[in-house]
Amino acid sequence: MMIPQILLEGALTGALIGLGAIGLTLTYSILRFANFAHGELLTWGAYLSLSVAGLIGAATGASLPPIDPFSFTWALPVAGLIAMLLTAALALAVDAALFGRLRGRGASTIIVVMASFGASMALRSGLEFLYTSKPAYYTTELQIAMRLPAGMRATPDQLLMLGLTALVVLAVHLMLTRTGIGRAMRAVSENPALAGLTGIDTRKVIRVVWILGGALACAAGTMSGLLVQIRPYMGFDLLLPLFAAAILGGIGSVPGAMLGGLIVGICEAFAVHLIGAEWRAAVGFVLIILVLLARPSGLFGRAA
Amino acid sequence: MTPLATAALVAGYERDLPIIKGIDFTLAPGGFVAVLGPNGAGKSTFVKAIAGLVPVHSGALSLRGANVTGLAPHELLRRGLAFVPQTENIFATMTIRENLQLAAAVLPRPARAGRIGAMLEMFPDLAHRSGALAGGLSGGQRQMLAIARALLVKPQVLILDEPSAGLSPKAVGQVFETLVRINAAGTPILLVEQNVRAALKVAARAVILVDGRLRHDAPAAELAGDPEIGALFLGAGHGEGARA
Numbered sequence: 183m184m185i186p187q188i189l190l191e192g193a194l195t196g197a198l199i200g201l202g203a204i205g206l207t208l209t210y211s212i213l214r215f216a217n218f219a220h221g222e223l224l225t226w227g228a229y230l231s232l233s234v235a236g237l238i239g240a241a242t243g244a245s246l247p248p249i250d251p252f253s254f255t256w257a258l259p260v261a262g263l264i265a266m267l268l269t270a271a272l273a274l275a276v277d278a279a280l281f282g283r284l285r286g287r288g289a290s291t292i293i294v295v296m297a298s299f300g301a302s303m304a305l306r307s308g309l310e311f312l313y314t315s316k317p318a319y320y321t322t323e324l325q326i327a328m329r330l331p332a333g334m335r336a337t338p339d340q341l342l343m344l345g346l347t348a349l350v351v352l353a354v355h356l357m358l359t360r361t362g363i364g365r366a367m368r369a370v371s372e373n374p375a376l377a378g379l380t381g382i383d384t385r386k387v388i389r390v391v392w393i394l395g396g397a398l399a400c401a402a403g404t405m406s407g408l409l410v411q412i413r414p415y416m417g418f419d420l421l422l423p424l425f426a427a428a429i430l431g432g433i434g435s436v437p438g439a440m441l442g443g444l445i446v447g448i449c450e451a452f453a454v455h456l457i458g459a460e461w462r463a464a465v466g467f468v469l470i471i472l473v474l475l476a477r478p479s480g481l482f483g484r485a486a
Numbered sequence: 487m488t489p490l491a492t493a494a495l496v497a498g499y500e501r502d503l504p505i506i507k508g509i510d511f512t513l514a515p516g517g518f519v520a521v522l523g524p525n526g527a528g529k530s531t532f533v534k535a536i537a538g539l540v541p542v543h544s545g546a547l548s549l550r551g552a553n554v555t556g557l558a559p560h561e562l563l564r565r566g567l568a569f570v571p572q573t574e575n576i577f578a579t580m581t582i583r584e585n586l587q588l589a590a591a592v593l594p595r596p597a598r599a600g601r602i603g604a605m606l607e608m609f610p611d612l613a614h615r616s617g618a619l620a621g622g623l624s625g626g627q628r629q630m631l632a633i634a635r636a637l638l639v640k641p642q643v644l645i646l647d648e649p650s651a652g653l654s655p656k657a658v659g660q661v662f663e664t665l666v667r668i669n670a671a672g673t674p675i676l677l678v679e680q681n682v683r684a685a686l687k688v689a690a691r692a693v694i695l696v697d698g699r700l701r702h703d704a705p706a707a708e709l710a711g712d713p714e715i716g717a718l719f720l721g722a723g724h725g726e727g728a729r730a
């Protein structure tokens with residue numbers, strides 16, 4: 183296959199990874215633990231979109247035509263927005279039930295990380311119970327790939343997703359760098375005690391982080407479900423690439439997470455084409471190890 | 487009304503390990519009190535407990551007559567208590583202006599720009615580099631930014647933990663001069679210091695803390711002239727301060 187096409191495919195996966203990694207990098211830097219349940223927020227987001235789209239479909243008598251030139255009807259973007267709110271609520275609920283209590287007790291980081299591992303399993307099992315482990319799809323509509331310059335081919339869905347991801351990343355970046363709440367988030371990330379002394383309510387900042395992380399995870403999960411398929415393990419399988427992207431970009435950096443995601447996605451695409459598909463999962467590992475050895479603070483990170 | 491008072495305050499990092507073992511203390515309106523004492527006496531723990539950073543086990547803390555025991559730091563700040571910790575007291579990865587903007591966020595929106603401007607006017611060293619990262623400031627400039635951050639909200643009480651630590655003598659002079667100015671303008675100050683000589687020069691009153699208890703409370707001038715007190719409570723390293 184031609185190199186531009188490999189790059190494009192890598193960029194598509196990478197954009198999804200980057201979008202998911204933004205939430206991960208924010209929770210990591212502000213709540214100070216590696217949330218292994220973040221992948222399940224992607225999966226729950228994808229399934230919530232599926233269910234809400236199904237409800238909208240039923241309410242409208244399944245008569246909606248696809249939005250030309252895409253493969254889906256208006257039900258999906260509307261459902262996606264609603265599911266983003268629901269996933270944010272889910273993230274807040276998990277925090278209230280689990281992580282918040284551990285924080286209140288002053289639990290050590292390793293305890294919180296282990297708890298997130300448990301939350302990941304519980305959330306995943308819940309999905310298998312509710313939806314079975316059979317793959318699901320938002321649409322059965324087939325899409326013809328369009329010809330692009332340099333011999334590249336992509337479907338309209340794929341191009342839309344790239345555009346949407348770029349917009350979301352820009353919006354989150356501007357929020358963090360230009361708004362009061364973004365400044366407060368960076369302050370809590372650097373020094374929670376001083377943030378409190380400066381008048382910042384850290385509990386409020388933590389809520390915003392979960393809302394943002396949950397909503398972005400839902401967006402990433404829904405897009406991934408649209409481009410590939412919806413499975414209870416989809417988020418869990420993405421966890422390693424998500425961590426690789428967050429660490430590569432530098433914990434706490436939104437542009438870093440996006441760039442890290444693109445690098446991971448493109449490396450995966452090349453590994454698949456040059457070595458073999460079974461090596462895809464190894465790419466995340468190798469990248470994490472290389473970054474930790476060569477530049478632990480990541481591309482955009484500050485030294486700890 | 488008394489700006490700040492503690493009654494039988496017991497506080498510490500862990501539940502059954504009180505570091506502060508029952509302190510009754512009042513800061514009078516316009517007062518300037520130095521908190522002195524040997525290393526490990528609990529001076530930092532005392533002011534951190536007042537600022538909401540260390541759990542209060544029993545006793546009470548009041549600000550202008552209102553009981554504020556157990557409130558979080560951000561709630562205490564909104565009630566007029568500003569605390570400048572000894573270390574890590576600025577956001578190093580943000581610009582000077584962003585540090586001030588963070589503090590200004592507790593003020594009503596129309597008042598923010600004016601207060602930031604007033605602080606930059608008060609600290610000209612910060613003004614002409616307000617777009618620079620705070621992490622690049624010198625020790626003295628960092629202390630000035632930390633004080634500016636605290637003053638920006640027009641606190642009713644200003645508490646500082648060793649603002650002179652690690653500063654050059656010239657920078658110490660500047661910091662203390664600033665504190666005197668702030669106090670003269672009406673803000674009561676509680677100042678933890680190792681630099682006894684300098685502290686007794688600027689403070690009106692001093693308390694000596696030993697092993698989590700207040701052992702001495704006297705006008706600063708009296709303490710400065712009492713070599714016995716110095717030898718007894720301030721430790722060998724502070725001999726020169728007691729002689730001052």
Ligand SMILES: Nc1ncnc2c1ncn2[C@@H]1O[C@H](COP(=O)(O)OP(=O)(O)OP(=O)(O)O)[C@@H](O)[C@H]1O
Binds near residue numbers: 524527529
């Ligand atoms: N974060 C902490 N966790 C547990 N114990 C602490 C902590 N910080 C200080 N201590 C303990 O509390 C006691 C009082 O310490 P504190 O820092 O308040 O003393 P200090 O008077 O400020 O000393 P210095 O003059 O060295 O600053 C010490 O025994 C110290 O070991």
Ligand SMILES: [Mg+2]
Binds near residue numbers: 529530531
């Ligand atoms: Mg101390």
